[in-house]
Amino acid sequence: MRTIVWASLDTLIAIGGNYRARHVLLVLAGLLMLADLYLMLMVAPTDSVLGQVQRIFYFHVPIAVMSFLAFFVVFLASVVFLVRRSPVWDRLAHASAEVGVVFVTLALITGVIWARPIWNTWWTWEPRLTTTLILWLIYVAYLMIRSYAPSRPQAQIYAAVVGIVGFVDVPIVYYSVIWWRSIHPSPVVGPLAGDGALNSTMFAVLLFSFLTFLVFFTYLVAERMAIMDSEDRLRQVRLSLRRSQGQT
Amino acid sequence: MSPAKADRAVRVQGLEKSFGDWPVLWDLDLTLDWGQLLVLAGPNGSGKTTLLRILSTQVKPDFGAVSIAGFDLKRQPNQVRRCVGVVGHNTFLHSDLTCLENLVFYGRLFRLQNPGKTALEVLAQVGLEHRAGHRVRTLSNGMQRRVSLARALLHDPLLLLLDEPEVGLDGPSVAMLGELITRWTGLGRSIVMTTHNLELVKSWPGSQGHLDNGKVRIGEDRPSAVEETGPGL
Amino acid sequence: MTAFFQPILVLLWKDILLEVRSKDLVISVGVFGLLVAVIFNFALNVSPQQITSLAPGILWVAYSFAGVLAMNRTFMREREQGGLEGLLLTPVSRDAIFLGKAMASFSFMLLVEVVLLPVFAVLLGFSILSWTLAVTIVLATLGFAVVGTLFSAIAVQTRSRELMLPVLFFPVILPVIIGAVQLTTVAVGGEISVGLNRWLPLLGIFDALFLVICPWVFSVVTEE
Numbered sequence: 001m002r003t004i005v006w007a008s009l010d011t012l013i014a015i016g017g018n019y020r021a022r023h024v025l026l027v028l029a030g031l032l033m034l035a036d037l038y039l040m041l042m043v044a045p046t047d048s049v050l051g052q053v054q055r056i057f058y059f060h061v062p063i064a065v066m067s068f069l070a071f072f073v074v075f076l077a078s079v080v081f082l083v084r085r086s087p088v089w090d091r092l093a094h095a096s097a098e099v100g101v102v103f104v105t106l107a108l109i110t111g112v113i114w115a116r117p118i119w120n121t122w123w124t125w126e127p128r129l130t131t132t133l134i135l136w137l138i139y140v141a142y143l144m145i146r147s148y149a150p151s152r153p154q155a156q157i158y159a160a161v162v163g164i165v166g167f168v169d170v171p172i173v174y175y176s177v178i179w180w181r182s183i184h185p186s187p188v189v190g191p192l193a194g195d196g197a198l199n200s201t202m203f204a205v206l207l208f209s210f211l212t213f214l215v216f217f218t219y220l221v222a223e224r225m226a227i228m229d230s231e232d233r234l235r236q237v238r239l240s241l242r243r244s245q246g247q248t
Numbered sequence: 249m250s251p252a253k254a255d256r257a258v259r260v261q262g263l264e265k266s267f268g269d270w271p272v273l274w275d276l277d278l279t280l281d282w283g284q285l286l287v288l289a290g291p292n293g294s295g296k297t298t299l300l301r302i303l304s305t306q307v308k309p310d311f312g313a314v315s316i317a318g319f320d321l322k323r324q325p326n327q328v329r330r331c332v333g334v335v336g337h338n339t340f341l342h343s344d345l346t347c348l349e350n351l352v353f354y355g356r357l358f359r360l361q362n363p364g365k366t367a368l369e370v371l372a373q374v375g376l377e378h379r380a381g382h383r384v385r386t387l388s389n390g391m392q393r394r395v396s397l398a399r400a401l402l403h404d405p406l407l408l409l410l411d412e413p414e415v416g417l418d419g420p421s422v423a424m425l426g427e428l429i430t431r432w433t434g435l436g437r438s439i440v441m442t443t444h445n446l447e448l449v450k451s452w453p454g455s456q457g458h459l460d461n462g463k464v465r466i467g468e469d470r471p472s473a474v475e476e477t478g479p480g481l
Numbered sequence: 482m483t484a485f486f487q488p489i490l491v492l493l494w495k496d497i498l499l500e501v502r503s504k505d506l507v508i509s510v511g512v513f514g515l516l517v518a519v520i521f522n523f524a525l526n527v528s529p530q531q532i533t534s535l536a537p538g539i540l541w542v543a544y545s546f547a548g549v550l551a552m553n554r555t556f557m558r559e560r561e562q563g564g565l566e567g568l569l570l571t572p573v574s575r576d577a578i579f580l581g582k583a584m585a586s587f588s589f590m591l592l593v594e595v596v597l598l599p600v601f602a603v604l605l606g607f608s609i610l611s612w613t614l615a616v617t618i619v620l621a622t623l624g625f626a627v628v629g630t631l632f633s634a635i636a637v638q639t640r641s642r643e644l645m646l647p648v649l650f651f652p653v654i655l656p657v658i659i660g661a662v663q664l665t666t667v668a669v670g671g672e673i674s675v676g677l678n679r680w681l682p683l684l685g686i687f688d689a690l691f692l693v694i695c696p697w698v699f700s701v702v703t704e705e
Contacts, residue, residue, distance in 0.1 A: 018651070018676065025599050035675075049490070074644065082698075122703065129634070134652050134655060136653040137651075138652045141648045141652065144648060145639065145645065145649065146642045148645060149638065149639055149641040150638055150639065150640070151267060151705070152266065152268055153308070153705050154638060154705050157701055157702060157704065157705065158635045158638075158639075160701075161631070161635065161698045161701065161702055162635075162649065164694070164698065165628070165631070165646060165653060165694065165695075165698065166652075166653060168654045168690060168691075169652075169696060172656045172686070172687055172690075173655055173656050175656075175683065176655070176656035176659045176660060176683060177659070179679055179680070180659050180663065181681075185586055199515065235268070235269045238269040239266055239269050239270075239271050242269070242271050243271045243272065243274055243461075243462065249543070250625065252624045283688075304570060305569075305570070306566065306569065306570065307705065308704055308705050323620070326572040326574070327572070329570055329571060329572040330527075330572045332570075334570055336563065336566065338562050338563025338566060338567075339562050339563070340562060340564060340566060340567025340570070341562055341567075342495070342499060342558075342562070342564055343561070343562060344494070344499050344502040344503050345499065345502070349689065351496065353491065353495050356488070356491045357488055357491060357492075357573050357574065358571055359487075359572075399567075422581040427692075439622065459689075
């Protein structure tokens with residue numbers, strides 16, 4: 001398990017440093033996304049109880065899960081950064097946090113759209129929704145501390161600290177919110193799901209959606225890391241130029 | 249502390265520090281022997297304060313090896329902190345505590361055997377023993393700077409790092425500072441200080457270094473008029 | 482062992498002495514906490530029947546807002562004249578500096594809370610004689626102080642520091658606030674969905690977890 005986690009992080013970093021690999025991923029993500037759209041709109045059967053609006057679920061669930069994955073990556077990369085201090089791990093944490101915040105925002109928006117017709121309210125303080133909102137707050141603070149820190153090394157360190165403390169806090173937040181309001185609808189997929197919530201076609205489409213968004217997530221993080229890498233190099237060039245000009 | 253004495257007071261090799269994409273110090277080498285005073289000059293923004301803050305463990309260098317009294321800055325920061333006494337732009341004093349309370353507080357953190365007695369001794373060295381019971385808030389700026397100097401001497405450091413120590417001091421206090429520095433180097437201890445007032449330090453024993461282009465050039469005579477007209481940052 | 486605890490006590494003593502001299506922290510924070518409670522009373526128009534359901538919430542909103550203010554103050558105090566810089570120049574371990582500052586924040590907040598509690602009890606009309614409430618206040622305040630000290634150390638270094646502390650602090654501390662409100666509800670005789678046996682361990686786990694993590698990351702935060 002541990003080796004799988006580290007190997008996938010290393011792969012992510014390697015893709016970030018490889019122009020060709022990123023392009024392959026971009027094309028793949030695009031094709032998968034088109035196929036996924038076709039599957040979720042045309043192939044998946046209409047839910048007998050919830051109706052057409054249930055289709056947003058193929059978008060909502062994968063993107064929410066990917067944002068949790070993103071914050072897990074932020075946590076791991078932050079720990080490694082604090083131990084090894086190599087900039088590539090900081091770039092991974094930063095890129096993953098940015099993509100994670102975008103994804104978690106989309107998950108919240110699609111969640112609200114789903115809640116309106118199904119639960120007849122835009123927002124309910126349901127545990128998973130509430131936890132997601134708190135996640136959003138924590139990682140927006142993460143991005144804020146990066147831009148408000150007085151210097152780059154400080155920005156990297158402070159962000160890593162928030163990335164670690166924030167993630168450690170997530171399970172505690174989750175349980176506290178569950179115990180606070182124990183009226184949550186049971187999950188539709190996953191270990192806690194009841195039988196018969198999804199038929200097999202629906203389940204297959206959902207799996208395909210997961211794959212699509214995983215590839216898309218990987219591409220976004222890799223691309224963002226590549227841009228940050230270019231920025232760092234540019235900074236180095238500017239630094240050595242200023243040195244050679246004797247400008248201080 | 250005696251085994252450390254075998255090594256140089258300060259040894260810096262290939263030091264590099266930049267703030268964002270602004271280079272401050274690079275390819276900087278510097279050695280200082282025991283009993284030496286090094287006076288650093290240079291225009292605003294040339295990195296004098298940054299160099300002192302690196303030597304005092306307050307700022308981490310980007311690259312390069314620094315050792316103080318034989319202790320490696322990166323691996324033995326607490327040993328380095330025991331060896332250096334720092335006077336910075338801030339006094340590090342709490343204005344609602346008395347001079348004595350401030351010094352005893354720091355003395356305890358440095359684990360002195362008898363912090364109260366030592367505090368009074370260093371206050372006497374800066375001529376402020378009669379103010380020991382006064383709150384720092386009630387002291388003039390110059391006096392606060394002198395208490396700050398006493399704070400730096402408290403733990404009997406091997407190396408003093410003084411960032412523009414003469415600022416805000418009146419004539420007699422500056423003379424006192426000169427005496428103190430002369431006595432200090434006479435004891436075989438070393439000092440690195442920065443200043444904008446090169447006239448002042450001419451009478452003091454020691455070498456002059458000029459910070460320019462991220463590096464320290466020792467013993468280059470530059471007319472002091474040029475010092476103040478460097479490009480500001 | 483004494484070598485580790487001695488600087489913590491020295492730091493705590495210094496902060497207490499400073500507070501005894503100036504008294505600005507405890508008084509201003511206490512008045513602020515009282516104001517929050519008064520404003521909530523008007524905003525919610527609490528009737529005697531609602532006391533058990535609303536009073537715990539008002540109490541902890543007041544405590545947590547006052548707590549953020551107190552923590553901002555303790556670190557701002559170190560910032561003037563470079564007190565924190567001076568501390569970092571001493572060979573004291575960074576863990577000890579963290580614990581010293583956290584203990585100081587803990588003591589000040591606890592003092593403010595203990596002073597405010599009878600006032601709140603009178604204003605909101607609930608009984609304060611409860612072991613559950615006492616334990617809750619101690620555990621929750623410890624969590625506040627530990628997490629708050631770490632984030633204060635970060636926030637004072639940033640631009641817009643008064644803003645950064647609550648933005649970092651509140652999302653992370655939320656479980657403690659929820660737990661404290663639930664336990665206080667029990668203490669004043671209200672009903673909650675899940676019992677004591679879960680909330681007290683939750684607060685305990687939170688405190689223990691962050692007492693381990695925060696000193697470590699604090700030493701990293703103060704490197705530069």
